[in-house]
Amino acid sequence: MKPIVIFDSFQTLVKKDGIEEAVQTFLKKKLKIGISKKQITDAFYVQYCRTKFNHPRFRSAADRQQYYITYNQQLCALLGVSISAAAAVELNKKLSALPYQVYSDVKPTLQALQKRGVALGLLANWTTRLDLVLGRAGLKKYFAFIHSSEALGVQKPDPRFFKRGISGPINRTMYYIGDDYELDIQSAQRAGLTPILIDRQNRYQNADCTRVTTLKDILRIIK
Numbered sequence: 001m002k003p004i005v006i007f008d009s010f011q012t013l014v015k016k017d018g019i020e021e022a023v024q025t026f027l028k029k030k031l032k033i034g035i036s037k038k039q040i041t042d043a044f045y046v047q048y049c050r051t052k053f054n055h056p057r058f059r060s061a062a063d064r065q066q067y068y069i070t071y072n073q074q075l076c077a078l079l080g081v082s083i084s085a086a087a088a089v090e091l092n093k094k095l096s097a098l099p100y101q102v103y104s105d106v107k108p109t110l111q112a113l114q115k116r117g118v119a120l121g122l123l124a125n126w127t128t129r130l131d132l133v134l135g136r137a138g139l140k141k142y143f144a145f146i147h148s149s150e151a152l153g154v155q156k157p158d159p160r161f162f163k164r165g166i167s168g169p170i171n172r173t174m175y176y177i178g179d180d181y182e183l184d185i186q187s188a189q190r191a192g193l194t195p196i197l198i199d200r201q202n203r204y205q206n207a208d209c210t211r212v213t214t215l216k217d218i219l220r221i222i223k
Contacts, residue, residue, distance in 0.1 A: 013139060014137055022094050035079050047071065052183060057125070099132050099136075109215045112216075178197065195210070201218055
């Protein structure tokens with residue numbers, strides 16, 4: 001039986017370049033201060049870990065706006081500066097306007113899996129804009145199915161996310177590739193899939209699961 005390989009999306013297949021530079025430029029212009037890109041990268045990761053279980057995908061537009069106001073104010077607080085709600089909205093608009101980019105190892109890996117006859121799917125914590133983002137990135141054509149958490153009405157790490165997103169019984173010949181140990185690896189394991197951690201930043205060097213640092217490495221694992 002051929003395996004089925006299912007992917008997460010953000011920081012697994014796609015990324016946003018220039019985020020640190022955008023924050024750096026924004027703070028220099030608004031507050032006349034200089035902060036290094038490394039400081040901003042570290043602050044983003046801390047803020048991501050604080051908020052990853054509480055994304056407002058299922059809430060009202062007003063709630064989502066307030067979430068991003070708070071998110072950006074807390075992000076800046078990690079850098080030792082305070083910004084107003086209006087400035088937080090402005091920063092969010094600048095970050096949202098940055099285009100999604102595809103990692104260089106993604107398309108060759110997806111093409112190689114397709115040549116082997118491996119079925120590909122995508123399940124991600126995302127709004128219903130997921131199809132649009134993947135289409136613009138030139139990735140939509142590779143997947144037999146694509147489901148966002150907003151469309152499914154449930155999000156990772158809830159195991160129901162996988163049960164709703166996958167038609168038919170789940171088994172260990174189904175792989176889930178993701179970049180977050182808690183959201184992707186543990187939830188996929190609990191749901192009955194075989195998880196693979198894509199650790200591009202070497203954050204999980206002691207992970208107790210199958211781990212790769214480039215997506216092409218999964219071609220050694222999935223036959």
